[in-house]
Structures are given as C-alpha cells and as structure tokens.
Amino acid sequence: MRYLIPLVLFLVMLFFLAIGLTRDPNKLPSALLDKPAPTFRLPQLMNPEKTFSAEDMRGKVWMLNVWASWCFECRKEHPYLFQYSKSAGIPIVGLNYKDKREDALSWIGELGDPYVLSAVDLEGRVGMDYGVYGAPETYLIDKGGTIRYKHVGVVTPEVWTKEFLPLVQELNRQ
Amino acid sequence: MTRLLALLLFCLLPSVVIAQVRTEDKPSDDPVVEERLAKLSQELRCLQCQNQTLADSPSDIAADLRREIREQIKAGKTDKEIVAFLTQRYGDFILYRPRVMPTTYLLWFGPFLLLIVGLIMLFRYVKQRRDAITEKPLTAEERRRAEEMLRP
Numbered sequence: 060m061r062y063l064i065p066l067v068l069f070l071v072m073l074f075f076l077a078i079g080l081t082r083d084p085n086k087l088p089s090a091l092l093d094k095p096a097p098t099f100r101l102p103q104l105m106n107p108e109k110t111f112s113a114e115d116m117r118g119k120v121w122m123l124n125v126w127a128s129w130c131f132e133c134r135k136e137h138p139y140l141f142q143y144s145k146s147a148g149i150p151i152v153g154l155n156y157k158d159k160r161e162d163a164l165s166w167i168g169e170l171g172d173p174y175v176l177s178a179v180d181l182e183g184r185v186g187m188d189y190g191v192y193g194a195p196e197t198y199l200i201d202k203g204g205t206i207r208y209k210h211v212g213v214v215t216p217e218v219w220t221k222e223f224l225p226l227v228q229e230l231n232r233q
Numbered sequence: 234m235t236r237l238l239a240l241l242l243f244c245l246l247p248s249v250v251i252a253q254v255r256t257e258d259k260p261s262d263d264p265v266v267e268e269r270l271a272k273l274s275q276e277l278r279c280l281q282c283q284n285q286t287l288a289d290s291p292s293d294i295a296a297d298l299r300r301e302i303r304e305q306i307k308a309g310k311t312d313k314e315i316v317a318f319l320t321q322r323y324g325d326f327i328l329y330r331p332r333v334m335p336t337t338y339l340l341w342f343g344p345f346l347l348l349i350v351g352l353i354m355l356f357r358y359v360k361q362r363r364d365a366i367t368e369k370p371l372t373a374e375e376r377r378r379a380e381e382m383l384r385p
Contacts, residue, residue: 157253
C-alpha cells in the first residue's frame with residue numbers, strides 16, 4: 060500500500076507524458092474541417108488576365124495546395140504532387156502564397172507544373188481565410204465545396220496513401 | 234574550419250534565398266487603434282511560433298494578422314467580433330486564454346480540485362496526529378484492568 064500510491068501516480072504521469080510525445084504540437088486541428096471552403100477570386104499565375112474562383116471547381120473533388128518559392132518544404136513536396144494527381148486523377152490547384160511573381164514563375168519553370176492552375180494570393184488574405192499559418196498546406200475539397208481534410212506540412216507518400224487516397228476515392232464515389 | 238564556415242554560410246542562406254512578400258507592419262496613426270491592437274494581440278497566439286503572442290512575434294503571419302486586426306478595428310468591429318473572425322479560421326488554439334467549455338473544464342478547474350483534495354488530506358493527517366498525541370484519561374474499566382496487571 061505504501062509503495063502502491065506513488066507507483067500509481069507515476070504510471071498515470073507516464074501515461075500522459077507518453078501521449079504527449081506522440082503528438083506534434085505544430086499540427087493544429089483545422090477549424091475549417093467539414094465547413095464550406097471559403098470563396099475567393101484571384102488572378103491566375105500563368106494567365107494573370109484570367110481569374111480563378113473556388114466555385115469553378117464545383118462538382119469535382121479537388122485539392123488546394125498552398126505553396127511558395129520561398130518555402131523550403133514545398134520543394135520537397137513538389138515532385139510528389141505529380142504522382143498524386145496522376146495516380147488518383149485528382150486536379151490540384153496551387154495557391155501561390157505571398158510570393159513574388161517572377162520567383163514563382165522561375166520555380167515552376169525549373170521544377171515543372173503539377174497544378175491545373177495556380178491562384179496568386181499576393182497578400183495572403185485568402186490564405187488567412189483558409190487558416191494558413193505556414194506553407195505547404197493541403198486541403199481536400201469535395202464536390203459540394205466542403206473541406207474534408209487538411210494537412211499541414213509536406214504530404215509525404217505515407218500521408219498520401221494513409222489519409223488522402225482512401226478519402227479521395229470515397230469522395231469520388233459520392 | 235571549413236565545416237564552421239559552411240555552417241555560417243548556411244545561417245546566412247535564409248536571408249539570401251527566402252524572398253517572401255513581406256507584409257508591411259505599419260502602425261496606424263490612430264493611437265486608439267494601436268492601443269486596442271496591443272491589448273488584443275497580447276491575448277492571441279502566433280501560430281507559427283507558438284510560445285509568442287501576436288504582439289511580440291516577428292513572423293510574417295503575425296504581421297498579416299496584425300494588419301487584419303488593424304483593418305477590422307478601423308472598420309468598427311468589436312473585439313469580440315475580431316476574436317470570432319480569428320477563431321473561425323484558426324481555431325480556439327489562437328486564444329491564449331482558453332474558453333470555458335466542457336473540454337476545458339479540467340484545465341480550468343483541475344487545479345482547484347487538486348487543492349481541495351490536498352486540503353482534505355492535510356486535515357485528515359493533522360487530525361490523526363492530534364488524536365495520537367492527546368492524552369486520553371482511562372475509563373473505569375481500563376483502570377481496573379491496569380491495576381489488576383500491576384498488582385504484585
């Protein structure tokens with residue numbers, strides 16, 4: 060009995076600390092999950108005279124990928140995006156976030172363009188509506204325009220096959 | 234030596250490569266706006282550098298949010314409306330002072346619960362000790378038995 064109480068207290072503490080270790084403090088739950096994707100209208104990167112709106116994607120399951128040429132992690136993610144859009148047949152729209160136009164263009168020129176198009180969010184206002192606090196961030200939006208999944212950081216092949224792909228297939232069936 | 238040099242160069246790298254479109258973080262001319270911003274932003278967390286408030290974070294997203302708050306103050310929004318705007322987008326995590334709701338009851342009231350448990354344990358302990366050290370006169374029966382034992 061004498062040793063039991065400290066032992067139990069220790070085990071309880073151990074349990075909570077162990078849970079704490081498995082969680083990444085940088086990953087926040089998105090406040091926008093299962094909410095309608097905020098609407099916006101922004102100029103396109105490749106055709107600045109044309110605009111893009113989230114409404115244009117109605118009826119399609121699509122991904123919005125927040126990227127910028129100044130974002131180191133985006134460079135890591137970039138080659139994967141080609142595979143993802145091909146393997147799942149899903150259109151990926153880029154949100155070019157607070158980036159200089161010439162930097163963004165030379166990045167695409169150098170690394171290729173996995174996006175159906177990129178919308179230019181120069182001031183980061185649309186990013187704010189989507190709760191972006193760092194690039195890359197990726198949103199999965201369903202046919203009705205609802206945000207179904209959000210991932211902060213690089214969508215690694217592991218994250219893709221575990222989280223995105225099953226959901227994309229399910230949403231496409233709906 | 235070359236390693237050190239490489240490290241130093243690496244530290245310089247961000248300032249060369251990262252050319253983000255910086256948000257102009259210009260204080261407003263109106264001191265009332267700045268005062269309200271200062272008060273509000275001390276209650277809000279910078280989401281990129283999570284242990285800093287919006288008021289003291291140098292990160293660009295913090296500057297964006299300060300700009301947004303300034304604009305909303307100028308547009309005549311109340312503090313409550315501005316906080317609602319931010320939590321809608323970034324979640325309750327942006328608040329340094331968590332809301333009182335079922336999931337945060339333990340956080341808010343847990344310490345008081347521990348205090349009460351501690352007080353109860355303290356009282357019990359003190360009472361036990363007091364009982365142990367106070368002299369209790371023998372009852373008539375006990376006196377009789379004691380005398381019996383002591384009889385030669």
